[in-house]
Amino acid sequence: MSLLAAAGIPTSKGFTAAAAEPSALDWRILRRILTHTRPYAAKRNTIFALTVARAIQKPAMAWAIAAVINGPITGGDYRGAVWGAAGFFALAVLTELTFHFRQRLQLELGEAVVHDLRNDVFQQLQRMPLSYFNKTKLGRILGRVITDIESVRRGVQNVFFFSLLAFGQMAGAAGLMLYYNWVLFCVLLAVGPLVWLTNRHFHPRLSVHSRAAAESQSRLTGSVAETVKGMRVIQGYARQRESDDRYGRLIDRHSDNNVGLAHESSLYLPLLELHSQVFLAALLVVGGYGALHGFAGMEIGSLIAFFFLPSLFFQSLQHLGNLYTQAITSMAGAERVFQLLDLKLDWTDAPHALDLPDPRTAHGRADAPASATTPGTKGARVEFRDVSFAYEPGRMVLNNLCFTAAAGETVALVGHTGSGKTSIVNLIAKFYLPTSGDILIDGQEIRTLRGESLRSQMGIVLQTNFLFTGTVLENIRLGRPGATDAEVRAAAASLDCLDLLESLPQGFATEVGERGTSLSLGQRQLICFTRALLANPRILILDEATSSVDTITESRLQHALDRLLATRTSFVVAHRLSTIRRADQILVLDQGCIVERGPHLQLLARRGAYHALYRQFALAE
DSSP, rough: OHHHHHSSOOHHHHOOTTSOOOOOOHHHHHHHHHHHHGGHHHHHHHHHHHHHHHHHHHHHHHHHHHHHHHIHHHOOHHHHHHHHHHHHHHHHHHHHHHHHHHHHHHHHHHHHHHHHHHHHHHHHHHHSOOOHHHHHHHHHHHHIIIIIIIHHHHHHIIIIIIHHHHHHHHHHHHHHHHHHHHHHHHHHHHTTHHHHHHHHHHHHHHHHHHHHHHHHHHHHHHHHHHHHTTTTHHHHTOOOOHHHHHHHHHHHHHHHHHHHHHHHHHHHHHHHHHHHHHHHHHHHHHHHHHHHTGGGGHHHHHHHHHHHHHHHHHHHHHHHHHHHHHHHHHOOOOOOOHHHHHHHOOOOOTOOOOOOTTTTSSEEEOSSSSSTTTTTOOOOOOEEEEEEEEEEETTTEEEEEEEEEOTTTTEEEETTSSSHHHHOOOOTTTSSSOOOEEEETTTTEGGBHHHHHTTTTEEEEESOOOOSSBBBBHHHTOOTTTTTTTHHHHHHTTOOHHHHHHHEEEEEEEBBBGGGSSSSSHHHHHHHHHHHTTTTOOOEEEEEEETTHHHHHHHHHHHHHOOOOOOOEEEEOOHHHHHTTTTSSEEOOOOTTEEEEEHHHHHHHSSSSHHHHHHHHHOOO
16 A cells, blocks of 8 residues: 555545444545535635645745755856745745635635535524424534534635645655655655554544544533523522533533543654654665765755655645544534434425415415504414324324314313313414324315415414514514514504503613513513514414413403404413403313313303313412
8 A cells, every 4th residue: 555545534435423433534425515615616626726736836845955956056056056046935935825825715615615504504493393493402403503514614624625735745745756766765655554554543533532522512512501591490499519510520521532532633643743753764874875875876955855855745644644633523513514404304395385365465465464453354264173193103192183263263272281282273383283184274274385374374472482682672573574663563552561661661672682581571471462463463372371471461451352362363372261261162171182162151061171170270360
């Protein structure tokens, strides 16, 4: 095996994440990274050309030194030596200019690829169904978007082109050494088996430690994200010590992985450097003898060039050793990014899915109406036909549900925790698809409708309200971005909460803080109510929506809600009697089945499951 092959990246084939011994590099991932450079082909090809030029220039400088020594200097031609020095200086300037432009274009190309990857990953996350976010830790998602994509950047900017440069310089140096003296080149080849054995020993170890370090980094990010989100619970139960211990164990594991990687690298790189020193020592012995005794056509200039060329050769070899560690890390990050991009969605809209006709607009489109608070919005008819649903195969949470909500009707869903109330509203919003059975919206099966079109005609207020960083006005406008300030105020006035929002420190311009932490729970919920009603929805879902609103505020809201819910098809999950009593239809759920249905007074008269729940609600209030 030649020394170039021995010094290169091993040629074993790709790895899988679960492999017992990860192989060196996955060329499929490398090719896929390169496909992301296609939009920037001109810049990429320019970098290739500059890399080739740079790889030639360094050995050419060693050749120029040898030519000046063997020619003008050996012949006593001072003027020729000056011209030779001037030529060498010009070559050096050209080399540095090539370095400048190659470096700048590499950084620009890396940023462009990362820019596109971030967009692709974010768009993929936007397409993922809610089930993905329920099963995947936030830290792992953040790790893909931040840490792993940055690893890809390093791969594009540094590893790929620097590796080509190092290989090119090694090839150029080897060619010149062979040209100058084949005997000394054979001495170099004798070091090849040592380099090959060193790479064979260390590359798998470096691969294992690099992947372990990348994985433990992802776990650290996940732990921090989870801890920050749950800080109220941690402090509320005084569990800071346990949280510290758990994070400390993750830090210890990550440190062990990094130290293990550092130990392997600290052995690997000095051994590569030792190989160059062994060759230089052999060069002094063999080359010195040849120059003194005229053996094998040795010349002083050629011998001096040989001292420059092996330095360039082994320096490039050492760079490849450094780059190999970075390459493994970049490949591991790219692998995880592409795994996310390649994830098959649990379900998607059918290829020929249609928009749900929107009677709020003149042309049946799903764009926002002119006024978000105009009474008389036509609700949608919602029908469940033998609907069953399971979040996980074999664990049904809804069983053969059948009911119809007429347009403009309010349906209350009641039952103990885990009875399936939230699952029903998730299905209506097409966050999930039913495992079996049909859900019809205005007579159209939900699978034949585009989810975006359906949800553009819905308003949703959940128990766990969510506000984005920004002002109160910006958060309300999320329901209809094109709404004017007057329309936002009108929506708040229709809920009888305009004065409450205007009483905030800066009124509608008040900054809500991250996740709305600068506001009370009730204030956040009022903003969510206003946001939903600004969208003028045909279907309104209230999932424990008034649980964070105090009784006095709720009483103010109730009249407005009655007026606004009157013409909309509404699904209300609630434990408060004031909301349940006014429903046109109440569905009583138990273990995913409808055990009773009907209006409030009729269900009370039966003295069944609803009567028992009602008594519990009454006692709670």
